[in-house]
Amino acid sequence: MTTNALLLAPPRVKAGRGRTALVWVSEHLALVILAVLFLAPVVFVFFTSLMTSQQTLTASLIPKTWQWSNYLDVFRTVPLAQWFGNSAVYAISSTVLMLLSSVPAAYVLAKIRFRGSSIIFGAIIIAMLLPPQVTVIPVYVMWAKLHLTGSLLPLILPNLLGDAFSIFLLRQFFLTVPKEYTDAARMDGCGDWTILWRIVVPMARPGIAAAGLFSFFHAWNDYFGPLLYTSENQAAWPVSYGLATFRGAHGTDWSITMAMTILVMVPVVLLFFFAQKVFVEGITLTGVKG
Amino acid sequence: MLAPAVLGLAIFFVYPLIASIFFSFTRYNLIGGVEFIGLRNYVYLFTQDPQVVQAALNTLWFVVILVPVRIITALALAGLLARAKKASGFWRTVFYLPALVPPVASVVAFVFLFNPGTGPVNLILKSVGIQGPLWFNDPAWAKPSLVLLGVWVMGDIMIIFLAALLDVPRELYEASSLDGANGVQQVRHVTIPHLAPVLFFSVITGVIAALQYFTEAAVASGVASGKATVGQGTSVALGYPDDSLLTYAQWIYVRGFGNYQFGYASALAVVLFVVASVFVLIMMRRVNAFNPSEAS
Numbered sequence: 001m002t003t004n005a006l007l008l009a010p011p012r013v014k015a016g017r018g019r020t021a022l023v024w025v026s027e028h029l030a031l032v033i034l035a036v037l038f039l040a041p042v043v044f045v046f047f048t049s050l051m052t053s054q055q056t057l058t059a060s061l062i063p064k065t066w067q068w069s070n071y072l073d074v075f076r077t078v079p080l081a082q083w084f085g086n087s088a089v090y091a092i093s094s095t096v097l098m099l100l101s102s103v104p105a106a107y108v109l110a111k112i113r114f115r116g117s118s119i120i121f122g123a124i125i126i127a128m129l130l131p132p133q134v135t136v137i138p139v140y141v142m143w144a145k146l147h148l149t150g151s152l153l154p155l156i157l158p159n160l161l162g163d164a165f166s167i168f169l170l171r172q173f174f175l176t177v178p179k180e181y182t183d184a185a186r187m188d189g190c191g192d193w194t195i196l197w198r199i200v201v202p203m204a205r206p207g208i209a210a211a212g213l214f215s216f217f218h219a220w221n222d223y224f225g226p227l228l229y230t231s232e233n234q235a236a237w238p239v240s241y242g243l244a245t246f247r248g249a250h251g252t253d254w255s256i257t258m259a260m261t262i263l264v265m266v267p268v269v270l271l272f273f274f275a276q277k278v279f280v281e282g283i284t285l286t287g288v289k290g
Numbered sequence: 291m292l293a294p295a296v297l298g299l300a301i302f303f304v305y306p307l308i309a310s311i312f313f314s315f316t317r318y319n320l321i322g323g324v325e326f327i328g329l330r331n332y333v334y335l336f337t338q339d340p341q342v343v344q345a346a347l348n349t350l351w352f353v354v355i356l357v358p359v360r361i362i363t364a365l366a367l368a369g370l371l372a373r374a375k376k377a378s379g380f381w382r383t384v385f386y387l388p389a390l391v392p393p394v395a396s397v398v399a400f401v402f403l404f405n406p407g408t409g410p411v412n413l414i415l416k417s418v419g420i421q422g423p424l425w426f427n428d429p430a431w432a433k434p435s436l437v438l439l440g441v442w443v444m445g446d447i448m449i450i451f452l453a454a455l456l457d458v459p460r461e462l463y464e465a466s467s468l469d470g471a472n473g474v475q476q477v478r479h480v481t482i483p484h485l486a487p488v489l490f491f492s493v494i495t496g497v498i499a500a501l502q503y504f505t506e507a508a509v510a511s512g513v514a515s516g517k518a519t520v521g522q523g524t525s526v527a528l529g530y531p532d533d534s535l536l537t538y539a540q541w542i543y544v545r546g547f548g549n550y551q552f553g554y555a556s557a558l559a560v561v562l563f564v565v566a567s568v569f570v571l572i573m574m575r576r577v578n579a580f581n582p583s584e585a586s
Contacts, residue, residue: 027373034367035384041442042388044410045399059413105295118582120296125580127303129570131502133539134563137546137556138309139302144320161298172579192291221392223505228547240394244509247398248517248527254402261402264395272390276383283446284453 042265049258056253070259077250078242079235080260087238090152090226091219097159098166098215103208105162106170107196111182121171128164132224140228150233155225159215166211169282173207174200210282213275220268239264310563313556320550331557342558344533345541351433352503352537356440357496361489364444368451369481382452389445397509400439401426405514426514429534436506436535447492454488455481487577494573501566504543507535538562 048056049070050063074080108114109121143154177200185195201208219238226241237245243264251257272279314332317325335342367385371378388396404411404425412422425435462480471479511530528544529536542562546555574580 027370031370031374031381034370035381038385038388038442040410041399041403042391044403048402048410056408059408059416061410061413101294101298104291108292120292120299122574122582123299123303124295125574125582126570127299129498129566129573129580131498131539131562131566133502133504133542134559134566135303135306135310136542137313137552137559138306140547141309141320141552142301142306158298158302160294161301162295164299164303167295168579196291217390221394223394223509227508227543240392243392243398244394244512247513248515254405254408257398258402261395261398265391268390268392269387272387280382280386280449283449 045258045261048254049256049262051255053253053255056255067255070255071263074256074260074263077256078246078260080239080242080263082235083237083239083242086152086236087220087240090156090222090238091216093156094159094219095212095215097156098163099208099212101160101162102166102170102211103201104193104196106167106174107192107200109167110171110174111177111195111200112192124164124167128168136228143229149229151236152226152230152238154229155219155222163215166215169211169214170204170207173204173210176207177203206278206281209275209278213271213279214282216271217268307563310556310559313553314560316553316556317551318553318556320552324553327553331554334554335557335561341533341536342538342541345536345538348433348507348534348536349501349503349538352436353497353500355433356437356503357493357500359437360440360444360447361492361496363441364447364492365451365485365489367444368448368455371448371452372455378452378456382449385448386445389443391443393443393505394509396439396443397506398513400435400442401510401513404435404438426510427531429532432510432514432531432534436510439506439510447496450488450492451485454485458484491573491577494569494576498566498569498573501562501569502539503537504539507537508540508543511535 044061047062050066050068051060051070052063052065052067055064109117109124139154140149143149148154148157181199181203182195185199190198221240222238223240223244226236226238227244230236230238230241243260246260247254247257313324315326315328317327317331371381371385374381391399403409406412406422406424406427409425411425415422423431425431458481463476466476466480508528512527515527515530517527517530528540528548538558539562542555542558545551545558574582
């Protein structure tokens with residue numbers, strides 16, 4: 001493109017206006033239809049969650065009577081409150097421990113040059129990318145020897161020693177903190193912990209929030225981990241795992257299964273709406289700036 | 291400051307990786323001792339295991355079909371959203387929402403929506419005169435049903451594409467249209483080159499994710515078969531219907547934690563490690579942020 005082209009090109013004329021409007025309408029029509037398709041599953045699940053058991057056995061889409069008591073029945077059928085509690089403990093403690101261990105590690109990898117840093121960084125990337133099934137057997141054997149299987153501890157405790165994905169994500173955010181700030185603080189005689197706590201953490205707060213949210217969601221949604229470590233002990237199940245086993249064990253009709261499905265969705269969706277901006281920024285950073 | 295993370299890498303990554311390779315040459319069931327049996331696990335894996343081929347083919351199917359279908363849908367939607375300009379934030383939320391639903395919940399929901407008896411999908415199809423398939427209960431349709439689920443939850447890829455699309459400088463489009471480029475040429479010469487790194491990233495992460503495809507398939511089998519997969523050793527429903535959803539990652543689980551054949555399961559894991567490593571290495575070479583020598 002040259003300035004010549006700019007000067008020579010005729011100004012865009014109105015000829016296209018009718019067509020542009022048509023394009024606008026068809027694009028938005030497509031968006032609306034697609035949006036309906038994307039939201040329909042949740043609507044149907046919600047409707048079914050309010051049907052009576054008899055109605056779920058018939059070919060119908062909308063509840064005849066709105067039976068809200070299905071939502072209470074779920075709690076009566078399975079120890080759902082306990083499972084929600086387990087999920088909350090798993091998600092919150094993993095997130096807190098992950099932040100305590102991964103924020104300092106990410107700081108070192110982002111802000112300090114030292115021998116071997118690229119080896120450690122490379123190992124973190126490989127650990128993050130490799131399928132967990134590759135290492136799962138020796139890790140399981142380790143926890144079994146410590147007699148900690150049958151609980152969520154094998155999934156929570158490793159966060160004390162950092163989480164590869166979180167370290168990577170936090171490091172990417174910390175890199176955006178200008179070097180001048182950390183250098184100036186170092187000139188003033190601040191140590192690394194002070195620089196991290198006083199400068200990097202406040203400036204990278206959205207990044208830390210994003211890493212925390214991802215960690216929370218990962219734990220809340222986890223199925224493979226709880227299947228591995230808690231399947232033999234129903235009292236330790238988180239909701240995701242409980243839901244996966246629900247229909248086979250208790251769900252004679254679809255209505256309570258759908259009520260439980262809705263209940264499992266609600267907390268994460270609420271959390272998303274409170275933290276949407278942070279979340280979208282985080283996803284974007286993992287993919288694009290990566 | 292880095293010490294805990296280094297210790298974590300050693301205990302939860304380096305050690306188990308080496309131990310997996312070691313166990314793969316042994317017979318080991320957690321209770322008895324470790325018995326060294328040389329290459330016998332590998333010989334069995336490549337010549338005798340009755341289901342490993344089916345499991346590997348199923349996983350390959352997801353790599354070849356699920357990954358591109360998700361990426362193309364996400365790209366198309368991101369393109370549509372990028373053109374919605376001011377309202378793109380609203381639409382983004384709408385199309386991203388399903389990706390937020392916990393995977394187990396979305397699988398349970400889809401098995402219900404597509405259940406042949408009373409599921410809304412077949413009811414709606416019937417009302418327009420189409421006899422719907424058995425979806426999750428038919429070996430030929432179970433995997434395509436999971437692809438539909440995969441499309442429904444493609445929101446995170448879409449967000450990455452959308453950000454990349456909005457990142458393309460507007461001037462490039464204006465300039466190229468002044469130069470007489472039509473829409474197709476603009477996509478070909480402006481959009482695609484700008485998206486190339488993001489596309490590459492999503493293909494490789496998609497492949498790595500498909501290689502470990504587990505939760506969706508396992509839960510779909512369990513819920514559609516109506517059997518509870520409670521407790522270890524009762525992994526009867528895995529693969530339902532007819533092993534059509536038995537993925538390689540599930541096969542590791544069945545052999546290791548269903549049958550307590552830790553040695554053999556480790557051999558399966560080592561093979562997965564070798565295959566996944568190829569993609570991990572490609573990723574580390576090509577994506578700057580993952581490349582230790584180019585980092586920071």
